[in-house]
Amino acid sequence: MYPAPFRYHRANSVDEAISLLSDLGDGARALAGGQTLLIWMKLRFDEPSDLVDLGRIPELSYMDHDDAEVRIGALTTHGRIAASPIAARIPIVRDCANGIADYQVRNRGTIGGSVAAGDPACDWPALLHTLDAEILCKGPNGERSIDIKDFIEDLYATALEDAEIVTGIRFKMPAANSAGAYVGFKRCAPAYPTATAGVQLTLTDGDICEDVRIALGSAGLTPIHAIDAEAELRGKPLSEKNIEQAAEAAVAACDPVDDQRGSPAFKRSVLRVLVKRAVGIAVRRCGGESVESSHEYY
Ligand SMILES: Cc1cc2nc3c(=O)[nH]c(=O)nc-3n(C[C@H](O)[C@H](O)[C@H](O)COP(=O)(O)OP(=O)(O)OC[C@H]3O[C@@H](n4cnc5c(N)ncnc54)[C@H](O)[C@@H]3O)c2cc1C
Numbered sequence: 001m002y003p004a005p006f007r008y009h010r011a012n013s014v015d016e017a018i019s020l021l022s023d024l025g026d027g028a029r030a031l032a033g034g035q036t037l038l039i040w041m042k043l044r045f046d047e048p049s050d051l052v053d054l055g056r057i058p059e060l061s062y063m064d065h066d067d068a069e070v071r072i073g074a075l076t077t078h079g080r081i082a083a084s085p086i087a088a089r090i091p092i093v094r095d096c097a098n099g100i101a102d103y104q105v106r107n108r109g110t111i112g113g114s115v116a117a118g119d120p121a122c123d124w125p126a127l128l129h130t131l132d133a134e135i136l137c138k139g140p141n142g143e144r145s146i147d148i149k150d151f152i153e154d155l156y157a158t159a160l161e162d163a164e165i166v167t168g169i170r171f172k173m174p175a176a177n178s179a180g181a182y183v184g185f186k187r188c189a190p191a192y193p194t195a196t197a198g199v200q201l202t203l204t205d206g207d208i209c210e211d212v213r214i215a216l217g218s219a220g221l222t223p224i225h226a227i228d229a230e231a232e233l234r235g236k237p238l239s240e241k242n243i244e245q246a247a248e249a250a251v252a253a254c255d256p257v258d259d260q261r262g263s264p265a266f267k268r269s270v271l272r273v274l275v276k277r278a279v280g281i282a283v284r285r286c287g288g289e290s291v292e293s294s295h296e297y298y
Pocket residue numbers: 029030031032033034035036037038039054074075099100101102105108109110111112113114116117121122123124160164165166167190191192193
């Protein structure tokens with residue numbers, strides 16, 4: 001399939017990209033890695049009149065962290081994140097970046113494109129809920145930051161306004177007694193996941209859950225922040241019973257669609273297992289254990 005004809009524009013700065021998108025109007029789209037947009041265009045799900053290529057804007061491609069905060073530019077590829085010191089220090093980030101598709105997609109696709117696409121099957125939006133991330137944006141009205149919980153509004157719909165672009169992602173560096181895991185289940189590497197679960201735990205006094213974030217991907221029309229599941233664990237010992245109840249509450253919060261990756265009932269049973277598995281890995285990592293984890297294929 002070939003896309004419908006379109007005009008191509010290369011932006012050399014964020015301000016130039018915003019001004020091009022603003023001048024070109026409704027039919028214009030930002031182009032990052034093209035790993036989602038070009039497929040939508042070939043399938044004629046989207047027929048933009050103009051593409052504004054962000055790919056050569058140096059100020060969008062950065063990774064930076066200190067003991068307080070992590071900052072990642074929108075144009076940073078999944079592959080670069082997977083190989084970064086940030087991924088080495090925060091295992092849940094490494095789990096996510098390595099779990100996305102295959103080398104080809106990871107070397108082109110970007111974290112900014114992943115959140116801007118508003119696709120519930122994309123991994124970063126679910127993962128970023130577990131880290132309470134903020135999405136940094138800039139548009140004709142200036143800069144703002146949007147909580148990830150408010151950023152994805154509906155299926156393929158985000159809080160981005162006309163001609164506004166994602167410039168980066170920001171989140172707090174997890175505390176020393178906090179660790180997480182992001183696990184997924186998929187048919188094969190280049191396929192989107194059937195379901196994913198991310199858990200970031202903060203432990204105190206051995207096995208007491210001081211705080212927790214649980215998010216599910218491919219589990220509804222948007223990423224699901226499983227608040228009731230968190231309540232089953234927060235302030236309590238991480239007993240088998242409490243973890244079981246948290247997994248049940250997470251499954252109750254999800255609303256998976258029936259598609260080529262499975263029925264809602266199948267996805268619910270996968271999610272139940274994934275939540276328990278992610279909690280188990282997160283607990284071991286909180287204890288200082290180095291646990292390798294990656295998406296599982298079936
Ligand atoms: C075979 C295959 C398998 C895949 N498997 C997975 C998977 O398992 N998990 C997963 O998470 N993803 C998967 N993906 C998607 C991949 O991660 C994409 O890289 C990502 O979803 C989009 O990033 P991109 O940079 O390619 O964005 P693009 O395709 O360039 O853009 C996507 C959308 O976001 C908009 N956009 C892009 N950047 C910005 C920005 N900075 N500001 C505002 N709007 C912007 C575009 O206008 C477009 O609407 C897969 C893709 C392919 C082709």
